[in-house]
Amino acid sequence: MTGILETRDLCHDFNGLKVLTHIQFSVQPGERHAIIGPNGAGKTTFFNLVTGVYTPASGRILFKDVDVTKAKPYRLTRMGLGRSFQITSIFQRQTPFQNIRLAILSKNRIRFNLFVRVDRMNAINEQTNEILQEIQLADEAHLPTSTLSYGKQRSLDLGMALATAPDLLLFDEPTAGMSRDESHSAVELIRKLTEGKTMVIVEHDMDVVFSLADRITVLHRGEILATGTPYEIQENDAVKKAYLGESEV
Amino acid sequence: APGADSSFDPAAMSDMSDFDPNNFQQPEGDTIKLGYLQIMSGAAAGNGELFWPVVTWVAHDINKRGGIMVDGKKKKIEILKGDTQGKPAAARKETERLCLEENVDLLWGTSGSHTAKAIADVAEEYKVPFLNCLSLSDELMNEKNFNRYTFRTLSNTTQWNMALSYYFSKRPETKFSILCQDYMYGHAMADAFKKYLNKYKPEAEIVSEDYHKLWLKDFAPYMTKIMAANPDILYTADWLPDGDNLINQARSMGVNLPIANIYITNPDTLASVGVEGTRNMIFCYSWMSGDTPQTKAQKKLMKEWHEQWKTWEAPYDSLLYIWPDFVVGQTISDTYWLFDVIQRTGTLDPEKIIKVWEDDVYKAIQGVRTMRAADHQAVFDMYVGEATYPTREVYEGAPYSEGYAGVHKVIKIPQKYCTPPVPEGLKDRVE
Amino acid sequence: MDPMTFICVTQFVHGLAYGLLLFLVAAGLSMIFGMMDILNLAHAYIFMLAAYLGYTMTGLLNFWAALLLAPIGVALLGMLIERFMLRKIHPLGHIPELVLTIGIGLILLEFVKWIWGTQSLMLQPPEILSGLLSIGVFRYPVYRVFIIGFSIAVMILMGLLFYKTRFGTIVRAATADAGMVGALGINVPLVYTLFFGFGTWLAGLAGVVVAPFLSVFPGLADQIGFDAFVVVVLGGLGSMSGAFIAAILIGLLNSFGIQFLPTLAPLLTFGLMAVVLSIKPTGLLGERQ
Amino acid sequence: MMLAVKNLNTFYELSHVIQDLSLSVDQGEIAALLGRNGMGKSTTLKSIMGLARPSSGQILYQGIDLTGKPPHRVAQAGIGYIPEDRRIFANLTVRENLQMGAKNQGNTGSGNRQNKWTIDRIFDIFPWMKERSAQNGRFLSGGEQQMLAIGRALMGNPDLLLVDEPTEGLAPLIVRQVRDVLRDINQAGMTLLLVEHNYSVAASLADRVYLMGKARIGYEGTMAELEANPKIKADYLEV
Amino acid sequence: MIARITPPAWTRWVLPGIAAAILLGYPLVFGTVYTNIFIHFAIFAVFAASLNMLVSYTGLLSFGHALFFGGGAYATALALENIPGMGLFPAIFTGGLAGAAFALIVSPLLNRVRDTAFALLTLALGQLAYMACIKLRDITHGEDGVGGFPIPDLSIPGVVSVSMVPAQNFYYLAIVILGICLLLMWFLTKTPFGSIMIGIRDNPQRVDFLGFNIPLTKCLIFTLSGFFAGIAGSVYALFNNLVTPDGVFHIMTSFTPIMMVYVGGIGTFAGPIAGSGLMTIIEEIATRYTTQLVLFNGILLVLVVMFFRTGFVGLYLLLKQKLFEKESSR
C-alpha cells in the first residue's frame, strides 16, 4: 500500500548548497508522523518542497498517488493539503474572523464571486464561526489580529490550515515560541482537531513530539537518519548522537 | 495701398517708450477682451512667455492711441490669460471659462495643432472669433475641421514647403536628406516637401530620409547615416529643443551641411554654433528681416522694439527677444491685422467680423495678406533667407547679429508659387 | 576602408558614447536604489538642476570649476532631502517615497524655471574639449571622447570606492544588514545621508557633463529621466554592473537601430526590455525584486 | 554595577514582548539570561543594543543613560553584540566582515586591557579564518559563521559583550571551542551577558542567572543556587 | 443592558437623498464651466478609484495606469469615428472592454514582478503605449489625436432621443455612468473577491496556501481595474470629443491618479474620490490665479507625505474623532 504522501529520491540544493539528498519518505493515511532533526537539517525546506513553494532539483513527490512534483501551493491545497507555518503567517491587519473566512471561502470554492456581499453569505459566516469556536478564538473574533497574544496567533495559523478541511496537515513547529501553558493547550488542540486525520509535524519540543507522534523520522544534514516509533528513536544511538544528545556536551 | 482694403500705418504707431511686457497696464472699464491662450505652466511654459510681449505690445500701442471704436464707443484692449498646459483638455476648459465667465470677445493662440483644434471647437460653440497665428497643420482648416470662427494667419505646412521647394528649383543642389521628428507634424512636413520638390524640381533626389523620436538626445547616429548618403542639403522641420541639439551636435561633429529649416532661429542656438556654423543655413518664413526686402513699417517696428528691448527685465532681457524676428514679428503683424479688422467692422458682433475678414486684403507690416474666404487661410508671399556673413550694418549703430551669420540674403517667393489650393469640400462654401 | 566598415565602427563608437552617458545619468539612481531601496523619482530633476548650475558656473568661472562645484551643490541638496524628508518616511514603505520624490521633482522643475527662465540655454564645451580628434580616417568630436573617458573613469572610481575603502565596505554591509552595521558602532543614518549625497553628486556630474551636449531647458529632466529608469530596470534593480551593461546595450542598439532599422529604432529599447523582463523579471543582473 | 536595566517595556507593534524587566550585570562577571523559546531574551538584548525600541524603562551603562539611543551610540559606548542569527554580511569577505567590527584599534581607548583585539589576534584563535579571509560570508557553514560573528564582535574591543545563543546549531566539538573562547575573553577582563539554550554551556560559564518566563524575569540567583533548585529549573527550562 | 435606539429606516435615505438632490441641481445652479469641472472631477475620481483597486486593495503600485485609461479613450473615439451609427452605450462599453483587454494582455508580464519592479514595469508599459500611439499614425492620427467624432444621442428607440452635446445633458449621463462605476467598485470590495484582494495585499503566500490561484486572481483584478479605467477614459473621450497621446497616454496621466489616491488617503475607498476633488479644486485655483500649477502640485505632495500621511480622508477621520471625543468627554 502506498502512502498518502510519498517522496522518491527527493533532492534539493540552493545554488549548489545541498540541503536534501535522496529523501524517501512516506506517510500512511491516518498516521501522525513527526520529523525531527537539528537546525538547518532541511525540515522546513522539505515542507517547502512538498507544499510546492520550491520545485525540487530532482526526485518526485506523490500526494494521493498523483504526481505533484511541480504543482503550485494553491493546487495542493485544493487537493487537500493543509499547512501551518514555522513563522506565523496570518493576515495581521484583519480580524481572526476575516482570516478564517478567507479559508472557508476557499473550502467552498468561492473564488471569483463578484455578485454577493460576503457579509451576507450566511453559510460562510456560520462555518467561520464554527472554526473560531473550535480554535477557541470566538471571543476575539472581531479584534485586530495583531493585538492577539502569540499563542492565539499560532492557533489562528492552525485554524486557517484546518478550515480548508485538508486530508493531510503539515505543521512546522506549531508550538515554537509558546509558553508552557499555551504549548500544552496547543498540543491538545492539535490532537483534537486532527482526530482521524493524517498529519506530519516538525517540532523541536520532544514532549510534544512524543505525545503526538505515532512515528518519527529523523533528518540530519539533508538525509534520513532513522525512522521508527518514538521508542525506537529514543533508543537509537545515531539519533542520540546527532540530535537528542547525551546529557553532557 | 492699391488693391488692399486697408494697411498698417507706421506713422500712426504710438510712442512705445513706456511699454514693459513685465508690467502690462490692463485698461479699466468697458474693454475689448482678448483671450490669450498658451502653455503657461510646466516644462513648456516658455511658449506662453514668448508671445506675451507680442499681444501686450499691440494692445499697448492701440490703447495708447485711445483704443478702437466699436459699437459707437472707443474701447481699449484687455488681455486675459488662459493656461492650456499644452493639453487639449485643459485648453478646452480654459477656453470655455474665458468665453463663458470672462465673456471674451476674441481668442488668440496657440502652439500645438491639437490644442488649437480644441480651442477652435469651443470658439465655434460659443461663436467667438479665434485668431490662430501659431499652429500650422493643414488639417486644421480642411473640410472636416474648418469652422467659421477660426482664422489662420500663419502659413500652413503646404505653403512652407511650396516656398522652399520653389526656392530650391532655382538652385543647383539636387541631393537632399530629410531628418524630421517622428510624429504627425514631422511626417506631414516631410511629405509636403517631397511632394512639392518633385513638382518644382523633378530632377531632385532624396538620398536619405529619417525620422527621429521627439526630444532626441543623441543625433550622432543620424549624422553618420546622413553623411554616408552624401547630400547637398539637409532638410529638417525640427523645433525646440531638437532643432537646437540637431545643429549643435551636427556642427560639433564636423557636419557643415547647409540645413534648410523653419524653426532653428533662436539667437542663443545660432550664436552657440558661431558664424561658420550658421553660414549656409536656409530659413523659410513669411516674415523675414534680413537685408531685403523690408517694408518701411517693418523697419520701424524692428527698430522701435529693439530700442525698447534694452530696457526690459528678465525674462524679456534675453537674446531671444532682441529683434521681433520670425515667429515674433509674424504674430505682431497678425495681431495688428486682427484689430484692424475689428476697427473696420466697428462692432464686436462675430458674424460681422467674419464678414469683414473673409476675402480681406490687408497690407500688413511685412506685405500684402489675403484672407481666403473659403478656408480662412491667409495667403501671401513667402521668404527664404540664407545665412551669410554680415555684408553691411542693417540698422544704424547696431549690427544685425553678433556671433553668428545672420539672414543677409532674402529671396521673395511670390504668392502664386506658394499658395495651396482650397480644400475640395470648401470650394463652394463662398460663392 | 570600405564604407560599411567605416559606418559600423563609427556607429559603434556613437553607441558607446551614448550608452556611457546614460550610465552616468543612471548610476546614482541605481546605486541609491540598490543600497537604500529608495526609488528616487527626483533624480532626473536633480540632474537637470546640476545642468543649469553647470551652465551658470561655466559662465562665471569655467567648465572645470563647474564640474567640481555644481555636483557638490546638488549633493548638499540631496543630503538635506535625505536627512529631513526621506529618513522620516522610509519606514513607511515605497509608496510615500515615490510620491514624495515626485513632489520634490516638480518643485525643482519650478525652481529652475524661476531662476533660469524657460528658454533653452546653450553651453559650449571648453576649448580643450571642442573640435575634432583625428585617428586615421576617423574624425571624432573630442567632447564625445571626453564623455566616454569620463564615464569610464567614474565607473572605476565607484568600483574603487566600493571595494577598496572602508566607506565602501560599510555601504555594502549596510545593503545586506543595516541594523547589524549599526550594532557594530557605525552611524548608519549618517552613512545613508552621505551615500544619498554621493548618489546625487553623481547625478550632478552627469548634469554638468550633459550641459554642453544637449541644450539645457526645463524639459531636460523628462527628456533623459525616463531612459535612466529603463537602464536601472533593464540592468537589474540595484545592480551597478547590470546598469553599466544595460546602458551600453541600449546605446549600441540605438545607434545600430538608427542605421539599419530606422522605423523601429525608437521601439527597440522597449523591445529589449520586454524580452529581458519576460525571461528574467529581475533584469539582466538583478537578484531581487 | 556595569549595566543596569530598570523596568523595561518593549513592544513589537501591538504585542508586549518585554514587560517591566529589570536586570543588572556586574563588572567582570558572566551573567546568563535563560528561558524557553519566544520568552523575549533576544528582544531584551536588542532593546539594550538599541535595535528594538523600548517604550519605557531605563538602561544605564556605567552610569550613562543609553535608553532609546541608536545602536551605533550604544556600540560606541563600549557594548558589543553577537546576534542569535549571526547576521554575517553575506556579500562581504571574511576579512571585510572582521574589518566592519574594528573599533578602538589604537591604544587611545580607555579600555582596561593592554591587549587590543586585532585581526591577527582573531586569526590566532581561529586559524581557519586566515586561510579563507578572501571568501564571501555566504559560503561559510553555520559554525564558521558563528565564529566569525564572535571575531567581529571582539574586533570592536567592547567592555561588555551581549551574546545571543552562541552555540546554536554547532557541532559538539565546536561548541566546546566556543565555550572556551568565551571563558578566555571573560578571564581577560570582558564582561558577558549570555543568552543560551544549551544549559550545560550556560551552567559551565555563568556566575549568575536570570530565568525568563513569558516577557518577564521570573527568577534571579547565582548559578549554584539554581543548580540546587530543580523545580525552578524544570519550570523555566524544562531540562 | 442599555436599549439601543435604532433610527427609523427612512433616515438611512436622508443623506443619499440630499446628495442626489445636490447632484441633480448642480448644473442648473452653477452653469457650464462648473458643470464641466465637475465632470472632469468625476472622470478622474473613477480613474483614481480604478487605480486604487490595485494600490490600496491589492497592494500593487501601478505607474502606467494611463495605458488603460488611454486604451479606453482611444477605443471609444476610434469606434465612433470609424463605425457609422455606433450607439452611445456600445461606444462607452467598447472603451471599458478595451481597457480590460489591455490589462488582460499585459497581466502575464505584470504577474511576474512585485513591488518596485512592478511600478517600473508598468511605467515602461505606459510609455510604450504613448510611443506606439504616436507611431501608429495611420490609426491614431499621431499627436493630433482622434477628434471631432460624432457624439451619438442618448436614444432608446421609440422613447427618447437626447443630444449629448449640451454640457448639462452630458453631465447627467456622465454622473450616472461614473456613479455606477464607483458603486460597482465599492461593491466589489465587499464581495468574497474583495476579501481575496485584500488577502493578496497583506500576505500573498498565505493566500496561495489557502488554495487561491494568485496569478489568475491578479489577472482578474487587473482586468476589472482596466475596465473601469477604460470607462473613465471613454467618458473623457466623449467629454472632450478629442483624445490625444499627450492627453491620455502621457506619464502625467499615470501620475495624476496616484497623487489623487495618496492625497485623498491611501487604503480607503473614499480616498481617490476626495483626492480627485481636492486636486481638481487646486488645479482650478492655480490655473485661474497663477501659472504655478506644477509648483502647487509639488508642494501639495510633499506636504501630504510629510505631514498628513493618511491623506484627506485620514484628516477628516481624525477631526471627527477629535470632535467626537470632546463631545463625549463633556
Ligand SMILES: Nc1ncnc2c1ncn2[C@@H]1O[C@H](COP(=O)(O)OP(=O)(O)OP(=O)(O)O)[C@@H](O)[C@H]1O
Ligand atoms: N532560500 C534559501 N537559500 C539558501 N539557503 C537556504 C535557503 N533556505 C534554507 N537554506 C539553507 O538550507 C538549510 C536547511 O534549512 P531549513 O530551513 O530546511 O532547516 P530546518 O531543518 O527547518 O531548520 P530549523 O530547525 O532551524 O527550522 C540551512 O542550512 C539553510 O541555511
Ligand SMILES: Nc1ncnc2c1ncn2[C@@H]1O[C@H](COP(=O)(O)OP(=O)(O)OP(=O)(O)O)[C@@H](O)[C@H]1O
Ligand atoms: N520582529 C518581530 N516582530 C514581531 N514579533 C516579534 C519580532 N521578533 C520577535 N517577536 C516575538 O517576540 C517574542 C519574543 O521574541 P524573542 O526573539 O525575544 O524570544 P527569545 O526568548 O529570544 O526566543 P528564542 O529562544 O526562540 O530565541 C516572541 O513571541 C516573538 O515571536
Ligand SMILES: [Mg+2]
Ligand atoms: Mg525550520
Ligand SMILES: [Mg+2]
Ligand atoms: Mg532568541
